[in-house]
Amino acid sequence: SQQGEEDPQALSIQEGENATMNCSYKTSINNLQWYRQNSGRGLVHLILIRSNEREKHSGRLRVTLDTSKKSSSLLITASRAADTASYFCATDLIQGAQKLVFGQGTRLTINP
């Protein structure tokens, strides 16, 4: 992706542990969204954080946004086997575009 870079590309942890994924972007944004995708399936919206927000929670998910560093992180606490999926960040750019620009994704594997 030209806009987003995700880190790490793959992450494997034990069930119950926390998983942290990072996303960096290049240009100013309106908001940043995180999506989950099970293998070859649809994209499920997880959380949206606006450019004037710094942190947001939803259940076991915690998202932070640092616009000065142009980065975001997604933390999944108390991971479960069902959390195994690819996670993408996507940015909604300020400059007139309505499209989402996706990062390359992090492939998360939760080992039972």
Next chain:
Amino acid sequence: AAGVIQSPRHLIKEKRETATLKCYPIPRHDTVYWYQQGPGQDPQFLISFYEKMQSDKGSIPDRFSAQQFSDYHSELNMSSLELGDSALYFCASSSDTHTDTQYFGPGTRLTVL
């Protein structure tokens, strides 16, 4: 709650054939987006429509065209299909172009043989 509907879910075509993908947005959503996701890749924006007018264009080949109809559903028409067009095609909808979430459909898996 109603979600974005895409049809067909799977489509197999030969090279040089045409394909039409359909998308029905969430009720009262006026903006539709199309994305293409190749194998092992992140989704790439193709085109979007707001109130039946094209609002943004991404890396959509000239062989592809799309439109949004009066009932807000959208169709992506793909002609002279190539092997490289094999991908997952997602449609998403939103009710506000810049401040709201884009909700994705389940996708259409297109295989070009």
